[in-house]
Amino acid sequence: MATQFPYTYYSCPCINPTDSTLPEQDDTFDPSSPRAAFSLYPLEHLLYCTECHQVRCPRCTAEEVVCWYCPSCLFEVPSSTVRSEGNQCTRSCYNCPQCTAPLAVNPLDPPESTSETLTGPFILTCPYCTWSSLDIDLKFDKPNNITGQLSGSKRPEPSTPVDTPDPDLSRASSPKPDPKTRDEVFTALNAFYKNQITHDVDAPGHAFAEQAFSSPHSISRLLNLYSTGKKLKRQRPKPMSEALTPADGLVLFDPESELDTIKRTAAGGWEGTLGGDKAAINTEARFVDDARPVASLLRTKRAKRCRACRTLLSRPEPKISTTRYKIRVVAGSNVPRVGLRPLGAKARATAVSGLGGLGAEVPSLKPLLPSHFVLTLTNPLFDAVKVTLATARDTTGPVKARVTILCPAFEVGANTDVWDEALARDGGGGSQGGGGVPEAGKVWERGRNWVGVVVEVVPAGDAVRGEVLEIAVFVRVEYEAGGDLDGAGKREVGFCNPIWSSG
Amino acid sequence: MSTRTTASRKVAKGEYIETDSGNKVSRRANISGTANITLGGKTVIMADVHLRGDLTRTSSSSSKPGADGKPSTSISIGRCTVVSTGTVVKPPMRMSRGVFTFYPLKIGDNVFIGPNCHIQAASISSHVHIGAHAVLQPFVMVRENVKILPHSVVPAGMIIPPNSVVAGRPARIVGEVGEGWGVVVPGGGGEGWVEGGDLRELVRSIR
Ligand SMILES: [Zn+2]
Ligand SMILES: [Zn+2]
Ligand SMILES: [Zn+2]
Ligand SMILES: [Zn+2]
Numbered sequence: 001m002a003t004q005f006p007y008t009y010y011s012c013p014c015i016n017p018t019d020s021t022l023p024e025q026d027d028t029f030d031p032s033s034p035r036a037a038f039s040l041y042p043l044e045h046l047l048y049c050t051e052c053h054q055v056r057c058p059r060c061t062a063e064e065v066v067c068w069y070c071p072s073c074l075f076e077v078p079s080s081t082v083r084s085e086g087n088q089c090t091r092s093c094y095n096c097p098q099c100t101a102p103l104a105v106n107p108l109d110p111p112e113s114t115s116e117t118l119t120g121p122f123i124l125t126c127p128y129c130t131w132s133s134l135d136i137d138l139k140f141d142k143p144n145n146i147t148g149q150l151s152g153s154k155r156p157e158p159s160t161p162v163d164t165p166d167p168d169l170s171r172a173s174s175p176k177p178d179p180k181t182r183d184e185v186f187t188a189l190n191a192f193y194k195n196q197i198t199h200d201v202d203a204p205g206h207a208f209a210e211q212a213f214s215s216p217h218s219i220s221r222l223l224n225l226y227s228t229g230k231k232l233k234r235q236r237p238k239p240m241s242e243a244l245t246p247a248d249g250l251v252l253f254d255p256e257s258e259l260d261t262i263k264r265t266a267a268g269g270w271e272g273t274l275g276g277d278k279a280a281i282n283t284e285a286r287f288v289d290d291a292r293p294v295a296s297l298l299r300t301k302r303a304k305r306c307r308a309c310r311t312l313l314s315r316p317e318p319k320i321s322t323t324r325y326k327i328r329v330v331a332g333s334n335v336p337r338v339g340l341r342p343l344g345a346k347a348r349a350t351a352v353s354g355l356g357g358l359g360a361e362v363p364s365l366k367p368l369l370p371s372h373f374v375l376t377l378t379n380p381l382f383d384a385v386k387v388t389l390a391t392a393r394d395t396t397g398p399v400k401a402r403v404t405i406l407c408p409a410f411e412v413g414a415n416t417d418v419w420d421e422a423l424a425r426d427g428g429g430g431s432q433g434g435g436g437v438p439e440a441g442k443v444w445e446r447g448r449n450w451v452g453v454v455v456e457v458v459p460a461g462d463a464v465r466g467e468v469l470e471i472a473v474f475v476r477v478e479y480e481a482g483g484d485l486d487g488a489g490k491r492e493v494g495f496c497n498p499i500w501s502s503g
Numbered sequence: 504m505s506t507r508t509t510a511s512r513k514v515a516k517g518e519y520i521e522t523d524s525g526n527k528v529s530r531r532a533n534i535s536g537t538a539n540i541t542l543g544g545k546t547v548i549m550a551d552v553h554l555r556g557d558l559t560r561t562s563s564s565s566s567k568p569g570a571d572g573k574p575s576t577s578i579s580i581g582r583c584t585v586v587s588t589g590t591v592v593k594p595p596m597r598m599s600r601g602v603f604t605f606y607p608l609k610i611g612d613n614v615f616i617g618p619n620c621h622i623q624a625a626s627i628s629s630h631v632h633i634g635a636h637a638v639l640q641p642f643v644m645v646r647e648n649v650k651i652l653p654h655s656v657v658p659a660g661m662i663i664p665p666n667s668v669v670a671g672r673p674a675r676i677v678g679e680v681g682e683g684w685g686v687v688v689p690g691g692g693g694e695g696w697v698e699g700g701d702l703r704e705l706v707r708s709i710r
Contacts, residue, residue: 044697045681071664071676074646101658101673110600127640127659128673299664299676314682323647323665330683337688380688415688449688 006340010046010331012057015039033396046331047313049306055331056313061304069320072102072296076320088295092146094124097274097291101128105143108134118143124293136289147295188249196240261286303327333380336387336412336477343372343438343454365401365459365469372438373457375405375473378450379412386411386478389453391471399469400460406440407453415449517710518550527709539575543582543612545706552586554578555593558605577605581612581629583702585709589619595641596623606642613685613702617653624657628665630685632698648684648699652677 015036039057047056068077072093081090094103103124121139124146125132133139140149243250264272264287272287303315315327365371379385389408395401438444438454445452457469519527524544532548534540536556548554559577577594586592594608608622611629616622618635624643627633631645634653639645644662651657652670663669668678685699696704 042681044683044686044699047682069664071667072662074662074664099658099673100675102661104660128656299667304682325682328682330681330686332683332686333688378688 008043008338008340009040010043010055010335010338011036012039012041012046012060013054014057014060043332043335043337044330047304047306048329048331048334049309049311049313050329050334051309051311052306054308055335056304056306060307061313062307062310063302063304066301066303066316067318067320068298068300070296071299074320077298082298087298089298090147090295092144093296094146094293095296096126096129096131097294098131098288099126099129100294101126102296103127103133103293105140105146107143108139133293136292138293150293185249185251188247189243190249192243192248193240336380336385336475337378338473338475339376339378340373340455341376343374343444365399365457367459367461370456370458373455374444374452375455376450376452377412377475380415380449381479382414382416383479384411384414387451388476388478390474390476391455395469395471399467401469401471402458402460403471404456405453405473406438406456407443410443410451410453412451413447413449519547519710525706527706536577539577541576541579543580543584545583545703546580547585547706547709549586549588549590549618549709551589553591553593554586555591558594558596560605560607576607578608578610580610581614583612583706584610584614584616585702585705586616587618587620587635590616590622591620592616592622594623595625597641611647613700615698615702615705630699648680650680650684650698 015038038059041057045058047061048054049056065079068079068082068087069075070077070089070091070093072089073091075089075091077089092105095101096103103126105122106125107118108121108123109119120141120143122141122143123133123139138150140146142149246252268287272289274286274288274291301316301318301320304313305311306313312327313329314325317324317326375389377387387410389405391403391405393402393404395403438456443451444454455471457471459469518531519529521527522542524542526542526544526546526548528534528542528548529550529552531550533551533553534548534556535554536559538556539559540554540556542548556577559575578592580586592608592610594605596603596605598604606625608624609626610616610622611627611631613629614627614631614633616627616633617637620633620636621638622633623641624639624645625641627639627645628647628649630647631649631651633639633651634655636654637651638656639651640657640659640661642660643657645651645657646663646665648666649663650668651663651674652668654672655670655674656672657663657669658673661674663674663676666679666684667676668680669675670677680699685697685701687697687700696702
C-alpha cells in the first residue's frame with residue numbers, strides 16, 4: 001500500500017510463535033526478518049480482542065461471510081444463488097477481457113436525435129481500451145439481462161435470437177464445428193455421468209440398488225472389497241460406459257485445431273495472444289479474439305472473530321447500502337498510537353506535507369551525524385497509562401544506525417474531555433514543552449493524552465543511499481483500571497517506525 | 504452549518520480567503536462559474552485547483568447555462584473536504600442523442616483529493632481518500648470509505664464499492680480498507696487526522 005513517510009506498522013502478538021519446536025526467539029524484534037512481514041500491519045487493519053486483551057491481525061481472526069454483493073451494481077446476491085450460479089454477478093455486470101475495466105452496454109447505432117428510442121442491437125464496450133463485444137461477434141437484443149443473453153448465445157446452434165451480424169463487421173466464420181466452452185463440456189459430462197449412475201441403479205438385479213456414489217453404501221462396499229474375511233459372491237455391477245460422443249461431453253484431440261493454433265500464434269505473434277493475467281481471468285481463451293467478457297466477481301461483507309476465544313471483533317450491518325458496524329473493536333481505540341516526525345518540523349508542517357505526498361519534507365539522514373525525531377504516543381484509553389519504550393541500540397535492515405530514545409519511561413494522560421483540548425489547541429495551549437534542547441530523561445512535549453519524546457538517530461558511516469531506515473520500538477503499556485473488572489494490566493506492543501534515509 | 508467568524512478578523516493577506524462558513528479558498532485557485540458551485544463549510548480549495556462550475560447541465564432547448572435565471576449546481580462539495588494543488592474538478596459530460604450534456608458532480612464530506620488529480624466523477628461519497636495524480640474518468644461513482652492509490656486511472660462509469668482500495672490503470676479493486684479506516688483518537692503532535700477520517704484537524708492546520 002502506498003504509504004506516506006513516516007509510516008508506522010504495529011506488530012500483532014502472533015509475531016512470536018508459540019510453537020515450541022521453533023528455537024526460542026530473543027526479545028529483539030527485527031522488522032527486516034522475513035517472519036515479521038506477516039505480523040506487521042497499519043493500525044487501521046488491526047482489531048482488538050477485549051477478552052484476550054490483545055491486538056488481532058487478519059491472520060488472527062476468523063471470518064464469516066455476512067452477505068455477498070456485486071461490486072458493480074451493488075445488489076446483494078443470496079448465498080443460495082452464489083452456490084448455484086457461482087461467485088459472479090448474474091445481472092449485466094461484465095468486465096473487459098483485455099483490461100478488466102467494467103464494460104458498458106451501448107446501442108450499436110446511437111440514435112441521432114432525442115426523439116428516437118434506444119433500439120438494439122446492443123454491444124458491450126470498454127470505456128478504457130478499444131475492446132468491444134463486436135470483436136468477438138457478440139450482440140444483444142436487450143440492454144439488460146446480459147448474462148441470460150450471453151448463456152443463450154453460447155449454445156452451439158447459430159440460430160440464436162442474436163441479430164445476424166453485418167458481413168463486413170463479422171469475422172470470417174470458421175468452418176470447424178463450434179468448440180464448446182469448458183463450462184459446457186463440464187455440464188455435458190456431469191449430466192452424462194449422473195445419467196449413467198441412475199441407469200446403473202435402475203438396472204435390475206443390481207446389488208446396491210439405492211446407492212449413490214458418495215453414499216455410505218458405497219463406502220461399505222469398498223470396505224467389503226478390501227476385507228479379507230469373506231469373499232463377495234455377488235453380481236458385479238454393470239460396468240459404466242464412458243462418454244463416447246461429443247454430446248456426452250467427449251472432447252477429442254483435434255490435430256487440425258492444434259495446427260491452426262500454431263499457425264495463428266506464428267502469424268499474430270505475442271499481440272494476438274492473451275497475456276498471463278488476462279488468460280487467468282479468461283481460462284478458456286488463448287487468443288485475443290477468443291476472450292469473452294468476464295462476469296463481475298462478487299465481494300463479501302464479513303464478520304471477524306478472535307481465533308483464540310471466538311469473541312466477535314467486528315460485524316458489519318448486513319445491508320449493502322450502509323457502511324456501519326454492529327460491532328467493531330479496533331486496535332486504534334485500545335492501543336496507543338505512535339507517530340514520528342523530525343524535531344523542529346512543526347506538527348502542522350508534517351500534516352500539510354503529508355498532503356502533497358511529494359516527499360519534499362521527508363527527512364534525509366547524514367552518515368555519522370545525529371538527527372533528532374519526536375516520537376509521539378497518543379493514549380486512546382480513558383485511564384492514564386505508564387509507558388516504557390525500548391529499542392535495539394543498532395538497527396537491522398539496509399540502513400545501519402544507532403538509535404537512542406532520550407526518555408524511555410513516562411506517563412500519558414487519559415483520553416478525556418476531547419473538546420476542552422480541541423478548543424484550547426487553536427491558541428496553542430494544548431501542549432506544554434517543545435522548546436529548548438533535547439535532554440536525556442525529559443519528556444519533550446506533553447498534551448492531555450499524548451507525550452512526545454526525542455529519539456536520536458546516528459546513521460553508520462556506510463549507510464546506504466536511498467534506503468529506508470526502520471526503527472523497531474517496543475512499547476510497554478501499564479495501566480491501572482480503577483474499579484474495572486480487569487484490574488491492573490500490562491500490555492506490550494511492538495512497533496516499527498520507519499523513516500527515510502537518503503544517505 | 505456552523506459559522507466561524509474568527510476568520511473575518513484575520514489579516515486579509517494570507518494564502519487563503521476564508522468564508523463565513525469556514526471554507527478556505529486559495530487566492531491562486533481557479534474557479535469558473537462560482538454561482539454553480541457549493542462548498543459545505545470548512546472545505547479547502549488549494550492553489551492551482553480548477554473548479555469548472557461553468558460546465559452546467561444544458562437542456563436541449565436552452566444552450567446557455569442557467570438561462571432561466573436560476574443557476575443550477577454543477578459542483579457541490581461537502582464539509583471538511585480538501586482539494587489539493589493542481590487538481591481539476593470538472594462535471595462529467597456525455598454525448599447523449601446528439602447533444603452534449605453535463606451532469607452535476609457531487610463530492611461528500613471529509614474527502615481528501617490529492618494534488619494534480621483529474622476528477623470527472625459523478626459522485627464521490629464521504630471519507631474517501633484519493634492519492635496524487637489520480638484520474639477519475641467521467642461518471643465514476645466512488646462510495647464511502649474508499650482509498651484510491653496515487654496514479655490510478657479509474658475507468659469511466661466504474662462504481663467503486665464501499666470500503667475498498669483501488670489502484671492501477673485501469674483501476675481495479677486491490678483490497679479493502681481495514682475496520683479501523685478513519686478511526687482516530689484525538690491527540691497531539693499533528694496526528695489529529697488520518698486518511699478517511701474526520702479532516703477537521705487537517706483543515707484547521709492549513710493556512
Ligand atoms: Zn496476528
Ligand atoms: Zn452486478
Ligand atoms: Zn478494456
Ligand atoms: Zn480473543
